[in-house]
Amino acid sequence: MMQEHLPKDKDPSEVQEWGWTIQEFVTENFWYLLAIIVLLALFFFARHRWNVRNSRKHKN
Numbered sequence: 028m029m030q031e032h033l034p035k036d037k038d039p040s041e042v043q044e045w046g047w048t049i050q051e052f053v054t055e056n057f058w059y060l061l062a063i064i065v066l067l068a069l070f071f072f073a074r075h076r077w078n079v080r081n082s083r084k085h086k087n
Contacts, residue, residue, distance in 0.1 A: 041048055053060065
């Protein structure tokens with residue numbers, strides 16, 4: 028027996044599913060995310076310089 032007065036299930040919104048939105052996450056953790064980006068940039072720059080320096084040594 029169908030009950031017509033019951034609401035149909037809807038997909039949960041992003042806030043209902045995760046408890047936060049991407050925008051809230053970024054604004055609340057801005058300095059941590061910025062620090063991670065800076066550290067990654069330094070790591071990749073240092074790795075690049077290491078490879079350039081080692082390739083010069085092996086050419087001589």
